[in-house]
Structures are given as structure tokens and as C-alpha cells.
Amino acid sequence: MNACINEQNLEVEVYETSANGNKLTKVTEFSTTETRASIKLNPDKTYQTITGFGGAFTESSAYLLNKLGKENRDKIIKAYFGREGANYSLTRTHMNSCDFSLSQYSYTPNEDKELKDFSVKEDMDDLIPMIKEAMVASEDGFKIFASPWTAPPWMKDNKGWVGGKLLPEHYDTWALFFSKYVDAYKEQGINIWGFTVENEPHGNGDNWESMHFAPEEMTNFVQNHLGPKLEKDGKGDKIILGYDQNREGLKEWVDVMYKDEASSKYYNGTAVHWYESTFDYFPEALQYAHKKAPDKYLIQTEACVDAEVPKWKDDAWYWSKEATDWGWDWAPEDQKHLHPKYVPVYRYARDIIGCLNNWVDGWVDWNMVLDKQGGPNWFKNWCVAPVIVDPDNDEVYFTPLYYTMAHFSKYIRPDAKVIDVKVTDDEVMITAAKNPDGSIAVVVFNPTEKLKQFSLALGEKSKDISINEQAIQTIVIVN
Structure with a gap:
């Protein structure tokens, strides 16, 4: 009854x-x-103590907001950052370009170990204004961490945007880059809480901006270059998160990162993504990472409905077992079982709850806003965001994924236990x-x-x- x-x-x-x-x-x-x-x-x-929930400021999202009328732009910002909305508390952005940029760019395009030409002018039109508007809308404030997809090509062994490794002769140069980034954003009134060292250090199949690190290489960079540089420059309070890729590789990485006191010193925690499977949240791997470093952060830093074009104003699709991901098409045969069709809302809800029940303290979505094509994305790597817009007609669609995120971000606040x-x-x-x-x-x-x-x-x-x-x-x- x-x-x-x-x-x-x-x-x-x-x-x-x-x-x-x-x-x-x-x-x-x-x-x-x-x-x-x-x-x-x-x-x-x-x-665990909660750090926060939220999404990523990308050039693509910020560019789209700039194409909307003021009413809809304000509506989206308030929906994400206002107390009456999702009240996001933990966010991410990219250093240099990523696939969800309009083009490939670096803050330091010209070879110079002192980085005298360092400038975030590429972020001034779209990205920085979006962050500033979010700061105004957020009564409670939010943390923001930054992730590089790649160093500028001149610092790498292959001299390219995609793949390759950071040349050892530029380890100190690249550490200086992080320090200068903090200063440049501070000049804009934006406080950077921390960093992940490298987005997806295993690479992304050599498709868009990337740079490869082995666990030993990243730990060497953090232990002997990045950590000491930030400390020397008075930025020792900035959070450094290692790894930043799928959970299946966690054991190998945390064994190296937290091998001893020296290797662990400058790592404040571990970052993970969810793309290994559309249904498995890998509780054993998360438990292992926590036990290896129980006093450090364990943050899910990127997730999205990938390899899909958004369904416009079709709530039913987001509740239906229709979505596929990259693995549906080209995962190795022995991994195909991890990538069946799935329900988008279920994937989000299952993963966030599964993470919270296995020591993860922060959970960050990918793009906040995309268009009806699932971009813009210079590589045409279409994905779905919780909010989809049609800039030509100044229309906004809050998908069920937006409300799914808000169930956590709005009601579970930073420092909750x-x-x-x-x-x-x-x-x-x-x-x-x-x-x-x-x-x-x-x-x-x-x-x-x-x-x-x-x-x-x-x-x-x-x-x-x-x-x-x-x-x-x-x-x-x-x-």
C-alpha cells in the first residue's frame, strides 16, 4: 500500500x-x-575522510559555455557549483592541451630550460573565466588539481605530442614547469591544490597527447625533481598524486611509489581512472593501494561514458543497457568480457559506491559540458558529459548523469567520514x-x-x- x-x-x-x-x-x-x-x-x-566530488574544467567545456547565452551559462555554473545544485567540491583541469582542447598547445612552445616564455595565455579566453565563475558561484569553495597530458614536444625523446618519454636532461625543466604553473594561476586568483604527475602514463594507444612513464621513472621524477622543486619554491603544500590511470595496474605502481620512506616522501596519494571495465570497480586493487599507503589520498580522477555520441534529451537511453566503450570494439580477446554493453547511470552509481566502500576519498568526473556531438575534441574522440548543450540554438540538457553525480557531491561533503x-x-x-x-x-x-x-x-x-x-x-x- x-x-x-x-x-x-x-x-x-x-x-x-x-x-x-x-x-x-x-x-x-x-x-x-x-x-x-x-x-x-x-x-x-x-x-576514510572524504576529499570531495566533482568534474573537470576542460577547454572544450569552457569554450562551449562561452558560446551560450548568459542565462544558460549561469544556469550550468550554478547547477554544478551552487549549494542549490551539485555543489562540486573537488575538480580537475589540464596543463597544456589534451584531447578535449580545440587544438594542440603548450605554455612553453619554445625550447628554453629556464622557461622564460612560460604563459597560460591559451587558457585566458575560455578555461580561466570558467574557473573564476565557478569560484564565484561556489559558497563553500572547491579544490582544483591539474594534470599534464604531455610535456612540450621539445622536452621529449620523440619530439612529438603523442607518446614518447621525458628526456632525463629535462626532468628539472619539467619540474620548473609545474612551479611556474602554480604562479601563473595564482596571478589569476586561482589557487592550485595539487597535481597528478601525468595523465595515463601508460599512454592512450598513441592517439592524442600523452607521455609515458614507468613506475620507477615517475617515482624518480617526483622524488628527485618535482617534490624538491616545489618544496624549494615554497610550494611544498601542493598535493602530488602518482599513477593516474586504470585500476588494474595499481599494484605494480604503488609497490614502487611506496617502496620506502624516500620514494614515498613527496607522494601525497594515488590517482586512478575507471576505463578498465564497464562494470568492475576493482575492489581488490583499491584495497591493496590503501593498505600500501593508508595515510595517503586515493582519488578517482577521471571517468566518462566514452566512445559514445551523447543522446540528446533522451533520458531513457541513460537508464538503458545500450552504451558501449572503447573496449567493446578493440579490447584484447582476453579482456573483452570486461566491456559488455552497460547502463550509463548504473556505471556511475556502482563505481562511486564501490569506490567509497573501498577507501577512495575523492571521485572526479571528466568533462562537465559537451555538445551534441560529444566534443569539441580535436582528435574526434567523442564522449558524454552530464550536461550536453546545443550552442547553435542556446539549449541545455541535464542528463540523468548530472543528477547521479549530485546524489553524492551535494550531500556528502568534504571532511565527511x-x-x-x-x-x-x-x-x-x-x-x-x-x-x-x-x-x-x-x-x-x-x-x-x-x-x-x-x-x-x-x-x-x-x-x-x-x-x-x-x-x-x-x-x-x-x-
Whole structure:
């Protein structure tokens, strides 16, 4: 039956996004029966401290915002960074160009070890204005870390944008580049929280900007060049995250990064991506990385629906098992099973919950805004973003992925502690965190085709709640 829920002493607010049309909708009426699962919260048992949730500032996203009318531009910025919106708290951007740039460029195009010509003028038209507008819209503020896809070609052994390695003679030059970047952005009023050392050090199949590092090479660069340089220049507080690629390679990397005190000294944590599989979030690898460096960050730094052109104003597609990824077409035969068709919303919800339940403290999406083609992207590497725009007609589409992200970013705030939670229904996924203000956010993901009912218990207090089929709920327990 449908009935208004009895109070039962546990005061909650419930927000749901579902295939049947809810979009972070506040729910006050629930279906209840005698048969229901149990969810028990134990806030006395805590795990990692949350760093934040968010997305990436890319030149492509910023360029598109500049092509929209002021009303829609402001709407998107507020939707991502306002308290009434997703309230993003952790973000990423790229140093030099990446595939989601309009062209290939470097802040230091001319060979000079002192980098006298260093300039972020390429970012002044689009990228920096977007970041500044986000800073104005964000009442709570957000952290931003930067990632290079490649050093300028003149620093590399192959003299190219794609592939190749950083020449040892330029290790100090490249470390200076990071320091100058911090200063250049500070001059624009933007504080860089930290860095990943290199986006995807295994490369990307030699398709777009990349630069290869072996674990030993990256650790040498961080230990003997980047870390000491930032420290010497008074930037020792900047976070350095190693690795920054798929989780399957984690063990090999963290074994080298955290081999001993000297190798670990300047690494503040580990960065990972999700592209190894469309369904597996690799809990064993995440657990291993945490145990190797339990006091350091473990942050998911990039994820997206890749190798797809966005579906325009078609919510049903995002809830359907229709999406494919790069691995669907060209993964090696022994890895094909990791890349079946998948439901985009499920992939996001499953991965974020799986990460939070396995020591990950931050989760960052890729592009915030793309167009109907899934670009612009100079390599034509089309992808999907939570917000899709049609700049020619000044239209905006908030996909279900936007609301999925907001279920976490809006309600689980920085410095929250992930807490212990037990559920008796193994068909749903659940995670929970206690915020600094004392509130508890519980996120429930029901991928099944049936409504689920459960009793949520915190100590002696409880509340009977139901979640629709194909739905995500955030339950906020207030003080």
C-alpha cells in the first residue's frame, strides 16, 4: 500500500533519481509492507575522510559555455557549483592541451630550460573565466588539481605530442614547469591544490597527447625533481598524486611509489581512472593501494561514458543497457568480457559506491559540458558529459548523469567520514558518510526492475523507506 511513513523517531529527508522520472526529487511517501530489508548504520565505525566530488574544467567545456547565452551559462555554473545544485567540491583541469582542447598547445612552445616564455595565455579566453565563475558561484569553495597530458614536444625523446618519454636532461625543466604553473594561476586568483604527475602514463594507444612513464621513472621524477622543486619554491603544500590511470595496474605502481620512506616522501596519494571495465570497480586493487599507503589520498580522477555520441534529451537511453566503450570494439580477446554493453547511470552509481566502500576519498568526473556531438575534441574522440548543450540554438540538457553525480557531491561533503553500513538485500548497493555538521548521508542504488523496501536503523531509531525500481536515493539523517 502507499502510505505516509510513520516517524519512528528517525528524522530523514529522501531524494530520488529514477528511470520513471524523478530527478533528485524529494520523496515523502513510501510503499511499506511487513517484508522489507534492513539497513543498519554504525557511525562509530569510520573509514576514510572524504576529499570531495566533482568534474573537470576542460577547454572544450569552457569554450562551449562561452558560446551560450548568459542565462544558460549561469544556469550550468550554478547547477554544478551552487549549494542549490551539485555543489562540486573537488575538480580537475589540464596543463597544456589534451584531447578535449580545440587544438594542440603548450605554455612553453619554445625550447628554453629556464622557461622564460612560460604563459597560460591559451587558457585566458575560455578555461580561466570558467574557473573564476565557478569560484564565484561556489559558497563553500572547491579544490582544483591539474594534470599534464604531455610535456612540450621539445622536452621529449620523440619530439612529438603523442607518446614518447621525458628526456632525463629535462626532468628539472619539467619540474620548473609545474612551479611556474602554480604562479601563473595564482596571478589569476586561482589557487592550485595539487597535481597528478601525468595523465595515463601508460599512454592512450598513441592517439592524442600523452607521455609515458614507468613506475620507477615517475617515482624518480617526483622524488628527485618535482617534490624538491616545489618544496624549494615554497610550494611544498601542493598535493602530488602518482599513477593516474586504470585500476588494474595499481599494484605494480604503488609497490614502487611506496617502496620506502624516500620514494614515498613527496607522494601525497594515488590517482586512478575507471576505463578498465564497464562494470568492475576493482575492489581488490583499491584495497591493496590503501593498505600500501593508508595515510595517503586515493582519488578517482577521471571517468566518462566514452566512445559514445551523447543522446540528446533522451533520458531513457541513460537508464538503458545500450552504451558501449572503447573496449567493446578493440579490447584484447582476453579482456573483452570486461566491456559488455552497460547502463550509463548504473556505471556511475556502482563505481562511486564501490569506490567509497573501498577507501577512495575523492571521485572526479571528466568533462562537465559537451555538445551534441560529444566534443569539441580535436582528435574526434567523442564522449558524454552530464550536461550536453546545443550552442547553435542556446539549449541545455541535464542528463540523468548530472543528477547521479549530485546524489553524492551535494550531500556528502568534504571532511565527511565514510561509516560502516550493513544491508540485508544483496541486490542493492549502499554507502554512507557522516558529514562535519553531524548529518549522515546514505546513498542507496537499486538497479533491479522492482521496488525495494527497507527499514533504515540508526541505533534505536528507525524509518521505513522504499526505493523505486531503477533508482538512486540519498537519505539525509539530520541532527
